[in-house]
Amino acid sequence: MPQDTTADDESGNGTVALAFSGGLDTTVCVPILEEEYGYDDVIGVTVDVGQPAEEFAEAEETAEALGLEHYVVDAKEEFAALCMDGVRANATYQGYPLGTALARPVIASAILEVAEEHGCTGLAHGCTGKGNDQLRFEAVWRDSDMEVIAPIREMGLTREWEKEYAAERDLPVEGGNEGDWSIDTNLWSRSVEGKELEEPSYVPGEEIYEWTSAPSGETLELEIGFEDGYPVSLDGQATSPVDLVETLNETAGAYGVGRTDVMEDRMLGLKVRENYEHPAATVLLAAHEGLESLVLTKEERQFKTYVDQEWAEKGYEGLVNAPLVRALEGFIDETQERVTGTVTIRLEGGQARVVGRESPYAVYSAEAASFNTEDVMGGIEQNDATGVAKYHGFQERLANKVFDAAKARESAEAVTDGGTGDE
Ligand code: ARG
Numbered sequence: 001m002p003q004d005t006t007a008d009d010e011s012g013n014g015t016v017a018l019a020f021s022g023g024l025d026t027t028v029c030v031p032i033l034e035e036e037y038g039y040d041d042v043i044g045v046t047v048d049v050g051q052p053a054e055e056f057a058e059a060e061e062t063a064e065a066l067g068l069e070h071y072v073v074d075a076k077e078e079f080a081a082l083c084m085d086g087v088r089a090n091a092t093y094q095g096y097p098l099g100t101a102l103a104r105p106v107i108a109s110a111i112l113e114v115a116e117e118h119g120c121t122g123l124a125h126g127c128t129g130k131g132n133d134q135l136r137f138e139a140v141w142r143d144s145d146m147e148v149i150a151p152i153r154e155m156g157l158t159r160e161w162e163k164e165y166a167a168e169r170d171l172p173v174e175g176g177n178e179g180d181w182s183i184d185t186n187l188w189s190r191s192v193e194g195k196e197l198e199e200p201s202y203v204p205g206e207e208i209y210e211w212t213s214a215p216s217g218e219t220l221e222l223e224i225g226f227e228d229g230y231p232v233s234l235d236g237q238a239t240s241p242v243d244l245v246e247t248l249n250e251t252a253g254a255y256g257v258g259r260t261d262v263m264e265d266r267m268l269g270l271k272v273r274e275n276y277e278h279p280a281a282t283v284l285l286a287a288h289e290g291l292e293s294l295v296l297t298k299e300e301r302q303f304k305t306y307v308d309q310e311w312a313e314k315g316y317e318g319l320v321n322a323p324l325v326r327a328l329e330g331f332i333d334e335t336q337e338r339v340t341g342t343v344t345i346r347l348e349g350g351q352a353r354v355v356g357r358e359s360p361y362a363v364y365s366a367e368a369a370s371f372n373t374e375d376v377m378g379g380i381e382q383n384d385a386t387g388v389a390k391y392h393g394f395q396e397r398l399a400n401k402v403f404d405a406a407k408a409r410e411s412a413e414a415v416t417d418g419g420t421g422d423e
Pocket of ligand 1: 133191193272274
């Protein structure tokens, strides 16, 4: 059944590029794209955004067994760069640092590029009709003239049906994590869903975690250096985003940092229980926010929470190229010019806590804040605050007085009415 991909018979719809992982869904898609959708050839594309090596081995082996022309594209650097933009935006969605979400537009663009190079006429993914990923992929792909195909969704396929189909046709699906949770891993996070975790009250054991150990009593201090809001060094050593994230996942993961269990509101409205591990993201997000707290003014910090929230929302939707995101990044760029400095983080009890920060841009005067100096700044004295203290709360005191008086009047009237009796 696997077709000879060198065939030049133009009888069908040409070549389709399939987002290929070697799992059950994308494996059954290969014959289906030829037989049900009339494509002459299928090429499989796996994009490297930092998955574990076994996943590439699985994709490679399955592709070979299927006779599928298979390409692997390394997009780790591009993906890590986008994650660093997420750090500048303190980006989380309902507590999750967007690992799966931010990876999708990177993967989709890389596949589109391969498809263009090979003169493909179609683009296909193995996502179901229930999740977010179908929307994130297609948001990128529908910008091209190629046909977009989602066999699992369009044919309403279930895992059970796919297993039978694969068995009937002797498709190579024996490997993989059949029966296990559904797992999505990349540089920025590892997510686990399905099986008993679908019950929100079910308390998972240690077995669902792979990147993080149960927190012990041990602690470790790390120093993260930032330039323009980008993390650039670890303990004084300059490092690339990919290396930094990989190292921190290991280091902070060993201290049990970066576990979240969320009831996630998906784009289509479904609530899904998700468990995530993201040690590096937790450390970098905490450190970044810690540095912002030193160098940004109160108003900038407050307003930036709205900007960050919108950035994260678009990130979750897979729409990082939206004009809104560019506009938000205009604000972010302006503020991050001062987010340069060093933050000390302590890993302790499964938490990453800021325990020190310094920057040449600190909006901070130890002299002014100190209890031991009289002069605040440029001739302002303690006693100058007396007038401010007299005014502070003026409106609230007046409002409460007016309200109390009105209440007293009302109850006095009620007593008088009661006294004269009813009509
Ligand atoms: N729900 C998350 C999201 O849409 C991640 C899902 C990851 N997939 C998985 N099989 N665990 O961003």
